[in-house]
Amino acid sequence: MTVEQIGERLRRYRRAAGKTLNQVAAEAGLTASFLSQAERNLCGVSISSLANIARAIQVPLNALLEQPEQQKPDSHTGERVRYTVGSQPLVYERLSSSFPGNPLNAVKMNIPVGYQSELITHDGVELAYVLSGHVTYIIEGRAYPLGAGDSVHFDASKPHRLGNSGTDMAEMINITTMPLFEDKREY
Template sequence: MKQEFISSIGRKIREERLKANLTIRDISERSGLSKGLISKIENSRTIPSMPVFFSILKSMSVAPVKFFEGIDYTQDEGYALVKPAQHEPLVKEDRPGFHYRFIMSRQLHDMNIEIVLLELEPGVKGKATSTDGFELKYLLKGKVAYRLEEKTIIMEEGDTLYFDASKPHRPENLLNTNAVMLVFYFMYPK
C-alpha cells in the first residue's frame, strides 16, 4: 500500500530497532534521547527533528541510505482511494484491547495528517497517552467514555470529538461489544 513518506518513518524506526534486537531503553542510552520521545516517534505521536532522527539511526548503526530503502514515495494523482483490504495493522504502544488499522496519511503544508481505524474490545480501559498535535475521533460503533485530563466525555455512535492531544487522554469502552472509531491525527513538526 502506498503511504505518505513522513508517517512511515516512525514505523520504519521500530522495524529497524526490532530487527537489530534493541529495546527502546537501548536506543535511549545510546542516543541520549528519552525513552518517552523514542516511543512517541515510533508510535507516530510526534515527528522527529533531523538531529533526533539521525541520533536514532546512529544508535542503531543504520546508515541513512539503508534506512530509506523500501519506503514508498507517493505521487499525488489528485485523489486517494483506500480499499478495506489495504488497511494495514498498526502497532501503537503496548495497549491490550486496542486494535489499530492504518488507513492513510498525508502531508499538507507543515502538518501531517494520519487516519486510522481504532477498534476497542469490550470494557477496555487504556492508559493515558499524548500526541504532539490534535486528534479528531468519530465514533462509528459503540459507546465510549473519553477521559481528557480530569474530564469525562461520553461518546455515542455518530459523535465527533476534537481536542488538543498533547493533554493526557484515553478511551474506555462502556459496552459488551467492540467500539469502533475513525481517528484523525493532526501533527506539526516541532
C-alpha cells in the same frame, strides 16, 4: 513486527541517544514506569506514545514501527492494510496520504471491549469520530462518553486517554495533526 522487537528497539535507540528512562519519559509525556514496561514488552504502546518517544530519542517513527504507506490520495474498504502495534490490541487502517504541507494524519481504529489506552499528551489537535460501539475519552480528568455518530475535538497537549466503554468492538476514525506517518514519497 513483534512486541519483542518494539521493546528492544525502544531500549536500543534510547540507550544510543544516551538518555535515561526518566529523561525520555518526561520528554514523551509518559511515566518512566510505563516506558520501562514497554521496553520489557509488558504492555502495549499506542502510535501516539511511540511518536512522542521517537521525537524524544530523535529517531524517525518508522525506526520503531513499520506502517503501511498510502500510495495514492484515495483509499477503499477492503484494500487498506490493517496493522497493530506489537501486542497492542488495537487494529489500525491508515486513511491519510502524504503530500507537501499536509498537517493531517488519519487512521480508522477497531477498539476491543475493555481496552484502555495509556494517559498521553502530544502536540497538535485531535478529532475522533465514533462509527460504531461506545468509546469514552478522558481529557484532563473529565469523561466524554461517545456513541455511534458522536465526536470529540480537543487540544492534544492536555492529558487524555481513550477506552472502549461498551460491550462490543468499537470502531472510530481518529484524525490528528501529530505526525504519525513518515513516508519518503510525497504525492
